[in-house]
Structure formats: structure tokens, C-alpha cells
Amino acid sequence: DQQVKQNSPSLSVQEGRISILNCDYTNSMFDYFLWYKKYPAEGPTFLISISSIKDKNEDGRFTVFLNKSAKHLSLHIVPSQPGDSAVYFCAAKNTGKLIFGQGTTLQVKP
């Protein structure tokens, strides 16, 4: 049973445009959500997070939106840069451990 889902395996955008990565979850008890970025042959690195008491968190070019009623969160990257090309994982915290989605591969074309 996949509690955290990223239904788009890949996304391609032009440099300078907005990238929107989506994530859905099923467990309403999740109270904290995170986005991680992963380059090949490296471990995931933390990008941005949001508590369930908020609906938006912004950090520079990255903004995460949370819609609790829809059990949906999204990561917006604007403007997108070629260095943003990586695999993006959303994760939900559940009693200490993280439940990850399958990941979305973002390609930003120059």
C-alpha cells in the first residue's frame, strides 16, 4: 500500500520556467512533509519542508504548498535552472521514519 505517491515519473521544463512537482498521500495522520533532491550516485539532500499546520512554505526559488483536504502537496521551482535537474522525492513523516514517494525525475533544458 503506497501511502505517498508521485504519479509523474518525469518532468521536462525549459530553463527560466516554473517546475511543478506533485505528491499525494493517503494517511491523514501525517503531520510533516519534506522534499528531497537526489543526484545520481549521491544520497538524497533535504530541500524544503512543511508542517501540516501550514499551507505554504517558501525558501528562495522553492515553494511547497500543502492542501490537507485533498491530501496533496506540490513543490514549485521558479525560475528553473539546469542545475535543478535531479530526482525529487516527497516524503511524509510517520513516527520518526520517512515514507517516500517513488520520485520524479526533473530535467531542466537550457
Added chain:
Amino acid sequence: GAGVSQSPSNKVTEKGKDVELRCDPISGHTALYWYRQSLGQGLEFLIYFQGNSAPDKSGLPSDRFSAERTGGSVSTLTIQRTQQEDSAVYLCASSPAPLPYNEQFFGPGTRLTVL
């Protein structure tokens, strides 16, 4: 300071052999986690250690998998009688404390290939 380190970076083994994977967390981090990523899949939780508490083993896929954490620092993940489906990248992470808002810092992973 140093990040999370894992060894070996790559391990190739034959089906049926036992393997040990090592994780050195960030100094002072009390929480340690093991995940794995199989080809084309997301990260799958395996086990979680927090201080002296009993570990959360709820993600271990079978009794061939075990892990220990000695002295609250280094951890070893052991897979006995490896199978081809155990092939994956095994990732270790640590965090300062199990507070909800502490991020987990990941190591580079160990790529395990079972022939």
C-alpha cells in the same frame, strides 16, 4: 563537519552469501535510519534507531535482514543468504533527534548487487 559515511560504496556478492553494510552517522546524531532504493522504486524504510530505545524494525522485509547500532554510533546492516531481489542501493541517514522538524541527513549509499 563530516557527513554520513557508508561503506563499502559498492558490493557485489553471490546469491546465498551474507553481507554487512556499514554506516557512520554524523557525530552527535542520536537517530539513525536505514532505507533502500530498488531499481525504479522510491526509498523504502527498513529500520530506525533512536538512542537506547528499542529499534523500529517494521520495515525489514524478512528475517534475513538485521541491523545493530553499537555504542549509539556506528550501525551495521546485515543481510543473510542474499537473494537477487535484495539488489538495491542501501541508504543510511541520521538526525540530531527524533523531533518532527529535524531533517534526516543521508549518506551516499551502498550499491548491492546479488548475482
